[in-house]
Amino acid sequence: xxxxxxxxxxxTLAKVTGxxxxxVTGPQAGPVTQRLVLDALEARYPMLLGTIRDRHxxxxxxxxxxxxxxxxxxxSSPDTPLPERVASGAEPYIIxxxxxxx
Amino acid sequence: xxGVRVLVGTRKGAFILTSDGRRADWTVEGPHFGGWxxxxxxxxxxxxxRLYASQSGGWFGQLIQRSDDGGRTWTTVxxxxxxxxxxxxxLWYDGTPRPWEFKRIWHLEPSRDDPDTVYAGAxxxxxxxxxxxxxxxxxxxxxxQHRTGPTWQPGAGGLCLHTIILDPVHQDRIYVAISAAGxxxxxDAGTSWLPINKGLRSGEIPDSDAEVxxxxxxxxxxxxxxxxxxxQKHWDVLxxxDAGANWREVSGNLPSDFGFPIAVHAHEPETxxxxxxxxxxxxxxPEGRLRVYRSRSGGDEWEPLxxxxxxxxxxxxxxxxxxxxxxxxxxGIYFGTTGGQVYHxxxxxxxxxxxxxxxxxxxxxxxxxxx
Numbered sequence: 490x491x492x493x494x495x496x497x498x499x500x501t502l503a504k505v506t507g508x509x510x511x512x513v514t515g516p517q518a519g520p521v522t523q524r525l526v527l528d529a530l531e532a533r534y535p536m537l538l539g540t541i542r543d544r545h546x547x548x549x550x551x552x553x554x555x556x557x558x559x560x561x562x563x564x565s566s567p568d569t570p571l572p573e574r575v576a577s578g579a580e581p582y583i584i585x586x587x588x589x590x591x
Numbered sequence: 592x593x594g595v596r597v598l599v600g601t602r603k604g605a606f607i608l609t610s611d612g613r614r615a616d617w618t619v620e621g622p623h624f625g626g627w628x629x630x631x632x633x634x635x636x637x638x639x640x641r642l643y644a645s646q647s648g649g650w651f652g653q654l655i656q657r658s659d660d661g662g663r664t665w666t667t668v669x670x671x672x673x674x675x676x677x678x679x680x681x682l683w684y685d686g687t688p689r690p691w692e693f694k695r696i697w698h699l700e701p702s703r704d705d706p707d708t709v710y711a712g713a714x715x716x717x718x719x720x721x722x723x724x725x726x727x728x729x730x731x732x733x734x735x736q737h738r739t740g741p742t743w744q745p746g747a748g749g750l751c752l753h754t755i756i757l758d759p760v761h762q763d764r765i766y767v768a769i770s771a772a773g774x775x776x777x778x779d780a781g782t783s784w785l786p787i788n789k790g791l792r793s794g795e796i797p798d799s800d801a802e803v804x805x806x807x808x809x810x811x812x813x814x815x816x817x818x819x820x821x822x823q824k825h826w827d828v829l830x831x832x833d834a835g836a837n838w839r840e841v842s843g844n845l846p847s848d849f850g851f852p853i854a855v856h857a858h859e860p861e862t863x864x865x866x867x868x869x870x871x872x873x874x875x876x877p878e879g880r881l882r883v884y885r886s887r888s889g890g891d892e893w894e895p896l897x898x899x900x901x902x903x904x905x906x907x908x909x910x911x912x913x914x915x916x917x918x919x920x921x922x923g924i925y926f927g928t929t930g931g932q933v934y935h936x937x938x939x940x941x942x943x944x945x946x947x948x949x950x951x952x953x954x955x956x957x958x959x960x961x962x
Contacts, residue, residue, distance in 0.1 A: 498626060498648070498651060499651065502651075536654070539652050539653065539654075539670045544670070544673075550650065550652060552649055552650040587650070
């Protein structure tokens with residue numbers, strides 16, 4: 490079970506409150522990655538398509554950041570395994586809108 | 592008695608203003624989509640309860656919302672605005688080629704007779720259509736792939752397709768306007784496009800009467816005279832009486848011929864309205880006096896309309912999609928400002944009053960007459 494924290498605007502859009510909990514399993518029970526988490530999130534909540542990453546290139550939108558375990562994973566490869574504490578559900582995977590606009 | 596619903600898109604959400612046909616007492620509802628930019632909020636002429644909203648923001652990109660109950664509830668529909676085929680390049684501000692890149696939807700234009708068909712104008716300039724209520728969008732590629740496309744350059748607001756007119760008489764005729772490429776017409780439902788900029792003169796480009804490159808701000812049309820078009824250009828107000836083939840300037844005695852919106856009276860096809868702005872570098876009314884100008888002669892001769900509008904210390908702007916008219920017997924005129932006011936006149940412009948004063952900056956205003 491992966492725990493995902495969405496920014497307020499995307500919670501409103503997805504009509505959820507609190508954390509989102511996703512069952513995510515890597516291919517052949519491989520490691521859980523950011524790509525797999527985002528794929529599962531968008532599959533459950535298709536209204537989020539295009540709001541976190543570009544629909545075609547898959548690139549993270551410029552003002553969206555990904556944090557977990559007090560680390561900034563925004564610029565990590567989407568296929569890098571997530572920390573074990575995120576994969577186990579002990580820590581959430583945090584998606585947030587970057588501070589911008591002064 | 593008929594009712595009126597005014598649809599307002601702002602920098603921080605959508606608002607819906609309603610009144611009965613007297614248009615004296617108003618209810619303000621919103622914000623819908625609080626915190627998001629609503630570039631355009633509009634309704635289907637075929638079904639007034641079918642609304643479409645272009646919702647966007649710097650953080651989370653472009654969304655399209657649809658309501659089937661007049662704005663009480665909303666459903667997120669499709670946002671896959673892909674450039675079809677070879678993406679190609681246009682010119683960037685510095686004159687270098689730059690690939691087309693989708694940024695947002697500026698304008699939504701529902702079909703006159705099918706609530707599920709709606710057109711969308713994009714930045715970077717492209718025209719899309721959906722035939723399933725906004726779920727799936729298909730680009731009408733011939734516009735972006737027009738032979739002049741590689742020479743198009745963005746205006747200060749971006750390379751945006753901001754005006755779409757679906758001709759009420761000629762089934763397959765579509766007009767669009769792009770800043771800063773100009774106006775284009777299709778007579779075959781978007782299969783091919785003709786630049787219609789003859790007669791425009793723009794001192795901001797090296798060849799002032801070039802085929803393309805003009806910063807057209809808005810175009811409007813009266814449904815009873817579909818071959819007559821009125822245009823507010825970056826500078827100059829113009830008209831065409833041959834479906835855009837030729838234009839002539841009708842700025843006449845306007846205090847400034849710079850501005851963004853232009854509208855035509857619902858029942859008088861030669862009565863038109865503009866809001867002069869002092870200049871392209873100042874973007875506020877001349878002398879700090881907010882004046883709508885009306886011409887009853889289709890241009891050239893203009894009268895200021897001031898009763899109820901601030902005549903001192905007013906430094907707001909009025910964007911291109913932020914003026915609309917209703918179709919009640921006595922035509923109502925509506926416009927929104929960057930200061931968050933939405934003004935209306937229930938008597939064709941003679942008298943004005945604010946419906947609401949303190950909204951976020953207004954990006955678009957549309958009006959529906961309800962049964």
